[in-house]
Amino acid sequence: MAQAIKISPKGANREKLGNRNSTILGPVRILEEHVKPDWWQQIFNSMYLKTDADVVEDSAMTSQETDMFINYLDLKSSDAILDLCCGQGRHTLELARRGFNSEGYDRSRYLIQKARTTAKKEGLSIRFREGDARKLPYADCTFDVVMVMGNSFGYFETEKDDIRVLKEIFRVLKPWGKILLDVTDGEYVRNNFQARSWEWINKKMFVCRERSLSQDMQRLISREVITEVTKGVVADQFYAERLYAKNDLLQIFEEAGYSDAVIHGEIVTESLRNQDLGMMERRIIITGQVKKDWPVKKIRLKNKSKKIVVLFGDPGKPDFMKPCSVFDDDDFYTIDQLKSALTGLPGYDFAYLSSHHTLIQDLKKLTGKVSVAFNLCDEGFDNDPRKELHIPALLDILDIPYTGSSSQCLAFCYDKSLVRGIAKEMNIPVPEAFLIDPDDTTFNLSVCFPVIVKPNFGDSSFGITQESIAHNHEQLINAITMIREKLGYDKPILVEEFLVGKDLSVGIIGNPLTSYSVLPITEEDYSEVPEELPRVCGYEAKWLPDSPYFKIKSIPAQLPEATEKLITECCMKLFDRLEVRDYGRFDWRLDAEGNPKLLEVNPNPGWCWDGHLAKMAKFAGMSYQDMLHDIIKAAEQRIEQSRLLETPACLNQFSAEPN
Secondary structure, eight states, X not given: OOOEEXXXXXXXXXXXXXXXXXXXXXXXXXXXXXXXXXXXXXSSSHHHHHHHHHHHTOHHHHHHHHHHHHHHHTOOTTOEEEEETOTTTHHHHHHHHTTOEEEEEESOHHHHHHHHHHHHHHTOOOOEEEOOTTSOSSOTTOEEEEEXXXXXXXOSSSHHHHHHHHHHHHHHEEEEEEEEEEEEOHHHHHHHOOSEEEEESSSSEEEEEEEEEOTXXXXXXXXXXXXXXXTEEEEEEEEEEEOOOXXXXXXXXXXXXXXXXXXXXXXXXXXXXXXXXXXXXXXXXXXXXXOOOOOOOOOOSSSSSEEEEEEOOOTTSOOTTSTTSSOOHHHHHHHHHHHHHHHTOTTEEEEEEOOTTSHHHHHHHHTTTOSEEEEOOTTOGGGOGGGTTHHHHHHHHTTOOBSSOOHHHHHHHHBHHHHHHHHHHTTOOOOOEEEEOTTOSOOOOOSOSSEEEEESBOOTTTTOSGGGEESSHHHHHHHHHIIIIISOOOSOEEEEEOOOSOEEEEEEEEOTTSOEEEOOOEEEEOTTSOTTSOOOOOHHHHHOTTSGGGGOEEEEOOOOHHHHHHHHHHHHHHHXXXXXXXXXXXXXXXXXXXXXXXXXXXXXXXXXXXXXXXHHHHHTTOOHHHHHHHHHHHHHHHHXXXXXXXXXXXHHTTOSOXX
16 A cells, blocks of 8 residues: 655645736636636746745755655666756756756746746756647657656646657656656545635735536636735636546556556645645655667768667577576666667767677678677677677678677687686686586596586576585586586586685776776675575576575775786786787686685676676776777777788788899
8 A cells, every 4th residue: 555655844835826817707607617728828927936935945845855756766866857847946956956967847937937047046057948848859868767746747638638748758768767747646636625715825915716626527627816915816817637546647657658657655745824735735656667769870971970880689589598588678778778878978870780680681781881890799699609709700701890809719718618728828826627528427526525517618607506506426416417407508517616715806998909997806795695505696696686696796806915916917818818809807716715716707798787897897987888988999999900000911012122
């Protein structure tokens, strides 16, 4: 059951007032006949502020409401927020004071000017614009959040126009953007409105109100007669607001295209002077989310921006590395976060390719027309991880420059045992281990318990769970059986000593021949994982939100200077030896004595906004957008350096002196 949240301001909000009418009517039998379709065009002016000022300018009420809205929306300082129907900017200003990127939009010129004056007086940089909510002057996918607060919804004559507003909001919201609507509880008002009331607004002004339901019972019709004691009646105005019950709001949200609509309870405003609270007495808070694709952006060949095509896995094909073998909402959200970050990079035009059915033909059409391919297809061609190397191979064949490592490097690093052998040749410490071939039914245990059992080929922690840790022979056999039978894995299995020290990762962005950055070393924090579970960051930590391993956090590692220096030097040697390009991640672990040993090398590591590389970049003071930009710049510098070092063959054939 929804919980009611009480707010007790020094005043209490009332219905919106204000419009000096030239004609004063006497008794009216049917209020609805006197409501103009566009009553909201004129009513929100100086009179509205005078009759509502004791509440509208109440900082305590505004602060409490803003706290709730921030919590419901999980607002971030980087979010672009539109306060739609913002009035005099009560919430827009409060959000800006708290460091949020807010913007206001309203129909009333008077209230917009009032908001601008307040912002200027407080030194706040806020844009306020005037216009109709049914046709917003913003491009598609502009905002992360749109808020319609203070019962500023339902003014139009038809429900169709209200839905039109919701659809406009849907259009200007980014994929995974959120809407919040703060609107009167229509069912409560329908059953509890006051037919007649009057109250003093100040020492010289009072207001009398009449109300009735519309003929179809869907709107509350109000008449307000505002009287000034020395001047008489100064305003006689009629207006109507549509009454939406909770189920009605859920229905129109669905019709407008929103997903995951949630009713967050109600705001109950308490009267301190027996005021007529009207439509503001009890309000519903509802949020929804936008699930849509980013608009397709064609590569324009005539402007001066660099053209970059971004390659993904194919959402339309099965991906057996994922829990349900399909791209889910988290995957689409990750892609949309990336697109949002790339959209903000100046000097680039981005296009996106994810259909592998037509990928070869699509890339052929782009040959010679793009500066760089941003290869983020770590799922592999046709979402086959064994074919991750096929994507850079295809780009090499088509002579399209690309970010990240070559097919040769990906082939090397996909084989964990091969990387171990190369590291040992370079005197880089690795755990003790041995291989079990697919046909082996017996083997010699050459490593002391505990051990970790994992597929020799694979990434994304495929086949690594808490059951992969064995402390005795029975557990070892069970772990091998799980990989062979439950996962259907028919390749060599690596049995490796399980190191019980700190679990570390090192990220590098750039290239040794141009410029590079070693990101802060991170450590996996297992403090929230139950003590009885082994300390391993495997499949459960990456893919299963309900697992206790999902609580693992990455934190900056605290290491002795000598240990950090050794790890960093080894990573740079491997980066060069394995021909890793542009960015890479290296996984290490300390043994019981604190000695570091290499576990894996990950060229083209996970690029997602909440992945290990992004976390390391954040510890280095880089935003997600900065990280992506640095990867692209690293590739551009490497490609340019390669071109400068190349000597065309046609120059060599004339270089010798003639006989």
